[in-house]
Amino acid sequence: MPERPRETAGAQSPSPAPGLGPLRVCALYADLMNIYADRGNLMVLERRCAWRGIGFELSASGLGERLDGDAHDLYYIGGGQDRDQRLCAHDLIETKRAGLHAAAARDAVVLAICGGYQLLGHSYTLDEQEIAGVALLDVRTVREQGPRLIGNVAIAVQLPDAPGAAPARAGVHAENGFESAAQEGGERVLAGFENHGGRTYLGAGQQPLGRVLKGHGNDGRSGQEGARTGNTIGTYLHGPLLPKNVWFADWLIARALRIDPAELAPLDDEIETQTHVSACRAAGL
């Protein structure tokens, strides 16, 4: 297992992973769509690449900037308040829809959190106004009467080639009964925090990201959370999501680099595992 430097200053860089990367990430509206410090997700991707000697290139695409659907391996958009979503929604369609569709069509990863997730759907309806989305996911979101859906949340997800079978990791997770039960069924647990007024409804053929173990999920009723089509993923989980679920960060890195997650060098994830277990506990698992 490569030794992982905890401090950047003065730490020796690991030797570059031959043939892997760089991971080219594009953050959309990094300033406007960054509620609950969602940009922490990008830091996790960067660190986990760096610790493995995989290069990492971060670009940004803000208001008015065209999006190149060929230039990046992973496209990221965080959550945002209704006001900021309105600002971004029109721009997303005008300057980034074609790029995002091209990226998804060539199986690049597109990860969207909460408000960003809502904008990947067909529409977000609030105050009798319909904000159009880019329709990468077959979902519609409606701001209905009723309380905001707030709280810690845990979901079970089934993903192709998801990491987790390594005995060391399974051993650590064994203390969390839900996690081990889920793993036996080929599922993994994602834990996070949700806070949304919109309720999201999936089209008939749209696959959710996961099933709700604790919390509200897409609409508080369906038992479904998020949506996934191939490598395009929307979820309500903040936290930020990836620091609380580093196994998922690795899955995303692997998908974006088009390798099996098992090909990624294992890291010393003791602290990250504790973080995950504590996020699961906070959700009531």
Ligand code: GLN
């Ligand atoms: N503004 C959206 C809603 O309230 C999304 C909020 C968020 O990103 N947390 O539903």
